[in-house]
Amino acid sequence: MAEKKAFYITTTIPYVNAPPHIGFALEIVQADILARYHALLGEEVFFNFGSDEHGVKIYRKALEEGKTPQAYVDEYAAKFDALKGTLNLSYNAFTRTTDPHHKAAAQEFWKRCHVAGDIYKKNYQIKYCVGCELEKTDSELVDGKCPLHPNLELEVIDEENYFFKLSKYKQPLLDLYAAYPELVVPDFRFNEIKKFIENGPEDFSISRLKEKMPWGVPVPGDDSQVMYVWFDALVNYISTLGWPEDEKNFEKFWGTKEKPNGLQMAGKDQIRQQAAMWQAMLMSADLPQTKQIVIHGFITSGGHKMSKSLGNVINPFAIVEEYGADALRYFLARHVHPFEDSDFTMERFKEVYNADLANGLGNVASRILTLAQTHLPEPVQVELVPYPEEFTEALNNFEINQASEYVWGRIHALDKKITTTEPFKLVKTDAEAGKKLIVELVKELAAIDLLLEPLVPETSKKIIDAIVANKKPETLFPRKE
RNA sequence: CGCGGGGUGGAGGAGUGGUACCUCGUCAGGCUCAUAACCUGAAGAUAGCCGGUUCGAUUCCGGCCCCCGCAACCA
Numbered sequence: 001m002a003e004k005k006a007f008y009i010t011t012t013i014p015y016v017n018a019p020p021h022i023g024f025a026l027e028i029v030q031a032d033i034l035a036r037y038h039a040l041l042g043e044e045v046f047f048n049f050g051s052d053e054h055g056v057k058i059y060r061k062a063l064e065e066g067k068t069p070q071a072y073v074d075e076y077a078a079k080f081d082a083l084k085g086t087l088n089l090s091y092n093a094f095t096r097t098t099d100p101h102h103k104a105a106a107q108e109f110w111k112r113c114h115v116a117g118d119i120y121k122k123n124y125q126i127k128y129c130v131g132c133e134l135e136k137t138d139s140e141l142v143d144g145k146c147p148l149h150p151n152l153e154l155e156v157i158d159e160e161n162y163f164f165k166l167s168k169y170k171q172p173l174l175d176l177y178a179a180y181p182e183l184v185v186p187d188f189r190f191n192e193i194k195k196f197i198e199n200g201p202e203d204f205s206i207s208r209l210k211e212k213m214p215w216g217v218p219v220p221g222d223d224s225q226v227m228y229v230w231f232d233a234l235v236n237y238i239s240t241l242g243w244p245e246d247e248k249n250f251e252k253f254w255g256t257k258e259k260p261n262g263l264q265m266a267g268k269d270q271i272r273q274q275a276a277m278w279q280a281m282l283m284s285a286d287l288p289q290t291k292q293i294v295i296h297g298f299i300t301s302g303g304h305k306m307s308k309s310l311g312n313v314i315n316p317f318a319i320v321e322e323y324g325a326d327a328l329r330y331f332l333a334r335h336v337h338p339f340e341d342s343d344f345t346m347e348r349f350k351e352v353y354n355a356d357l358a359n360g361l362g363n364v365a366s367r368i369l370t371l372a373q374t375h376l377p378e379p380v381q382v383e384l385v386p387y388p389e390e391f392t393e394a395l396n397n398f399e400i401n402q403a404s405e406y407v408w409g410r411i412h413a414l415d416k417k418i419t420t421t422e423p424f425k426l427v428k429t430d431a432e433a434g435k436k437l438i439v440e441l442v443k444e445l446a447a448i449d450l451l452l453e454p455l456v457p458e459t460s461k462k463i464i465d466a467i468v469a470n471k472k473p474e475t476l477f478p479r480k481e
Numbered sequence: 482c483g484c485g486g487g488g489u490g491g492a493g494g495a496g497u498g499g500u501a502c503c504u505c506g507u508c509a510g511g512c513u514c515a516u517a518a519c520c521u522g523a524a525g526a527u528a529g530c531c532g533g534u535u536c537g538a539u540u541c542c543g544g545c546c547c548c549c550g551c552a553a554c555c556a
Contacts, residue, residue, distance in 0.1 A: 012556075023556035057554095143529085190487065267556030297486085305550065313554095321509075335504090340486070341550080343535060344535095348493065351505055358516060367515040374514085405495075405503080412503095415519055424514040472515095477515055 016076035050095030055229035105239035326456035334404035
């Protein structure tokens with residue numbers, strides 16, 4: 001028997017200094033839909049999620065709240081892992097960067113980059129605004145001062161840090177981009193990173209002085225430094241597979257140099273880290289590249305980026321509480337563009353919920369199963385039908401909205417079929433023909449249900465259970481006024 | 482000339498080198514199996530503006546105007 005095809009997918013791992021918001025939900029739901037889809041195709045799926053738990057911001061926040069950093073990240077990691085239940089996710093690994101195995105993997109990764117000659121120490125100057133208690137880059141400054149505290153002089157702090165030779169990888173990265181024209185999806189994001197690299201990337205700092213900021217993975221061979229959070233966090237994509245010890249699992253899912261197999265989902269603010277830094281790091285450590293990086297857009301609310309100060313932050317937990325996980329999953333799948341920014345308002349959400357879920361899917365299931373329960377003596381034998389090309393093609397291109405649109409097109413067609421063929425009349429005049437027609441309708445509902453499974457797994461299960469029991473289900477999506 | 486995204490009927494959104502699609506809303510019919518639901522039809526868009534390529538542009542190219550990200554929280 002041929003071995004199952006291995007499918008690896010990972011999201012970026014969220015930084016745990018704030019509760020999960022709708023943006024995380026988007027990325028993880030997209031990933032979950034793809035993971036479930038590939039599992040249904042019969043592939044062996046490894047789906048990674050996790051939490052990024054080191055760094056100065058977390059360190060300070062923990063101290064502010066009077067907690068140890070570990071207690072602080074434990075609390076937040078649990079909140080993110082709770083998304084699994086809330087959104088009905090199928091990930092099989094939750095990688096915490098404070099996990100001992102992950103830390104050891106990050107250190108091994110560091111050593112390999114070091115052996116490759118890509119890590120060096122140099123003096124690093126940072127400008128520090130005491131008013132903000134933050135480092136400031138030149139691009140943030142206005143007239144050489146912090147725009148928020150123009151009356152304060154910036155402090156210049158000299159620190160010796162380790163650097164990664166990203167500059168060395170300019171040509172190798174450009175070669176990589178040329179060799180793998182589908183490395184980054186969509187194209188316009190790929191162009192963005194190509195241009196960035198063509199302009200000559202600079203080496204970046206990958207460590208911090210421990211004395212100043214102890215909350216990080218210790219740098220191998222130097223007690224005075226800890227890794228900069230980015231370096232350690234990126235390694236999670238492979239530490240989750242048991243790298244470096246479990247070579248077999250690693251190769252199976254992350255692939256080989258000849259045939260990379262890792263699929264990464266990331267937001268548009270992550271292009272540099274994922275498509276440049278991480279790829280260069282993999283080259284340096286002599287490991288296979290990522291096969292593909294899918295960059296999604298942001299969710300805006302009322303036309304603006306969500307922010308606490310604007311008060312337009314959408315809380316995914318509250319939505320699930322009121323409408324259920326599938327309702328949110330559906331919205332994110334169908335009404336959020338897979339690559340571009342999309343707007344999310346509660347008004348819009350409710351409108352879509354009523355139109356597509358209550359009046360659409362929920363109602364049509366109700367219509368058909370009522371007919372079946374009333375007129376058919378026994379459950380319809382449903383058969384598995386292969387996924388139609390229109391659906392698979394969309395999902396293979398990560399166009400989850402198109403795939404969903406296709407499914408809802410079938411739902412509308414089914415409503416139409418009931419109205420035009422009038423089975424409810426036919427059973428009265430010709431019982432046999434009427435029953436035959438109802439069986440047909442149930443079969444089409446079952447076929448649609450199969451397509452619904454990756455998108456709205458809970459609803460899909462309710463419908464198939466109802467078909468098997470030949471019983472009208474409880475109201476799937478009650479109308480909301 | 483810092484980088485990138487966008488401007489599609491009243492509203493919100495897809496899509497595309499060749500009759501412009503969907504949802505909501507409006508108007509008029511139909512149906513009764515269904516979650517005051519569903520089906521049909523109608524009104525409503527000179528596709529931001531101006532040029533170019535083309536037999537043909539909403540779609541490709543150039544210019545202009547406007548909106549939104551690119552500091553923090555943060556995908």
